[in-house]
Amino acid sequence: MTAELMDGRVVAKSVRAETARRATAFRERTGTAPGLATVLVGEDPASKVYVANKRKSATAAGIADFHRQLPETSGEEEIAEVLETLAADPAVSGILLQLPLPGGADPGDLIELIPATKDVDGLTTASQGLLARNQPGLRPCTPSGVVRLLQEPGIPLTGAEAVVVGRSELVGRPMAQLLLHEDATVTMAHSRTRNLADVTRRADVLIAAAGVPGLIGPQHVKEGATVVDVGIHRTAAGLVGDVRTTEVAGRASRLTPVPGGVGPMTIAMLLANTVTAAEMQYPDSTAEGR
Numbered sequence: 264m265t266a267e268l269m270d271g272r273v274v275a276k277s278v279r280a281e282t283a284r285r286a287t288a289f290r291e292r293t294g295t296a297p298g299l300a301t302v303l304v305g306e307d308p309a310s311k312v313y314v315a316n317k318r319k320s321a322t323a324a325g326i327a328d329f330h331r332q333l334p335e336t337s338g339e340e341e342i343a344e345v346l347e348t349l350a351a352d353p354a355v356s357g358i359l360l361q362l363p364l365p366g367g368a369d370p371g372d373l374i375e376l377i378p379a380t381k382d383v384d385g386l387t388t389a390s391q392g393l394l395a396r397n398q399p400g401l402r403p404c405t406p407s408g409v410v411r412l413l414q415e416p417g418i419p420l421t422g423a424e425a426v427v428v429g430r431s432e433l434v435g436r437p438m439a440q441l442l443l444h445e446d447a448t449v450t451m452a453h454s455r456t457r458n459l460a461d462v463t464r465r466a467d468v469l470i471a472a473a474g475v476p477g478l479i480g481p482q483h484v485k486e487g488a489t490v491v492d493v494g495i496h497r498t499a500a501g502l503v504g505d506v507r508t509t510e511v512a513g514r515a516s517r518l519t520p521v522p523g524g525v526g527p528m529t530i531a532m533l534l535a536n537t538v539t540a541a542e543m544q545y546p547d548s549t550a551e552g553r
């Protein structure tokens with residue numbers, strides 16, 4: 264078997280087009296465009312690239328760009344002040360605090376300064392609660408992008424065995440919850456999991472989000488499985504994921520490439536979340552949801 268590649272760029276393009284139409288409709292209804300504030304602390308080169316991509320895509324979709332760059336040395340109070348100002352600004356629909364913060368600072372209390380209606384990363388306690396209860400709210404972009412990517416070719420999730428490797432608040436944990444809401448039978452694996460390959464080989468749908476380059480090889484994959492590679496690592500040989508793509512392609516039936524898989528979906532869903540956030544903040548307008 265040679266796995267079919269699932270092209271995230273194509274699906275992301277249609278999500279972005281749909282989002283641009285919703286942004287236009289919102290602007291015509293309310294007189295202002297939806298706005299996205301990205302907050303970047305420090306100069307991490309990977310973060311700078313992602314934030315630049317997000318800003319460019321936002322502008323192209325008719326979303327106003329409110330970027331805040333803070334010095335590496337910023338203290339918690341300084342970041343808090345910026346977040347509070349953005350939280351109070353009616354032109355700002357969505358706020359994204361790029362992670363990780365320099366020096367491994369704990370973002371927990373800072374995230375809570377973002378109102379749930381502007382939480383386009385879905386990281387606040389309130390958004391997590393809404394997700395846990397499967398109630399309407401803003402969902403983390405990468406996991407919702409993965410679900411969209413799986414739905415596009417009609418990969419069955421109801422009753423499917425899904426295994427998520429990774430349990431971070433940004434990716435693995437919400438990923439498992441979204442798959443559960445799609446009625447998959449979900450297993451979460453992490454760094455303390457014994458015999459990872461035994462667990463992952465059960466999966467009809469395997470999501471690799473461990474942040475370990477090349478962690479997933481053919482011995483981890485059931486014949487015919489769908490494998491989604493969330494990992495992103497910059498190496499001398501270029502960008503690679505958590506999956507050893509060439510080897511796994513011999514066993515999987517479908518596979519997402521890196522680059523061009525999950526990454527573009529993350530950005531597309533961020534823009535979609537920003538328009539959803541804007542709609543949530545204008546109670547008169549008809550919220551279309553995601």
Ligand SMILES: NC(=O)C1=CN([C@@H]2O[C@H](COP(=O)(O)OP(=O)(O)OC[C@H]3O[C@@H](n4cnc5c(N)ncnc54)[C@H](OP(=O)(O)O)[C@@H]3O)[C@@H](O)[C@H]2O)C=CC1
Binds near residue numbers: 432435455473494
């Ligand atoms: N494509 C995209 O749009 C995005 C890509 N990413 C990428 O996805 C990856 C994961 O990101 P993120 O969730 O933020 O990372 P974190 O480091 O926050 O979380 C990694 C998770 O993987 C688990 N893990 C680590 N090593 C192993 C192992 N050997 N076996 C099994 N599980 C393991 C950890 O377990 P434990 O909890 O026990 O420590 C943890 O739960 C990174 O490569 C990141 O760059 C992230 C966001 C968006």
Ligand SMILES: Nc1nc(=O)c2c([nH]1)NC[C@@H]1CN(c3ccc(C(=O)N[C@@H](CCC(=O)O)C(=O)O)cc3)C=[N+]21
Binds near residue numbers: 316
């Ligand atoms: N609060 C917060 N929210 C995030 O969503 C968040 C974050 N912090 N910190 C970092 C990770 C990483 N991330 C990516 C976004 C886009 C691509 C992306 O566009 N990737 C392209 C290629 C990009 C390239 O060439 O580097 C692709 O995979 O095809 C990748 C990774 C969001 N993250």
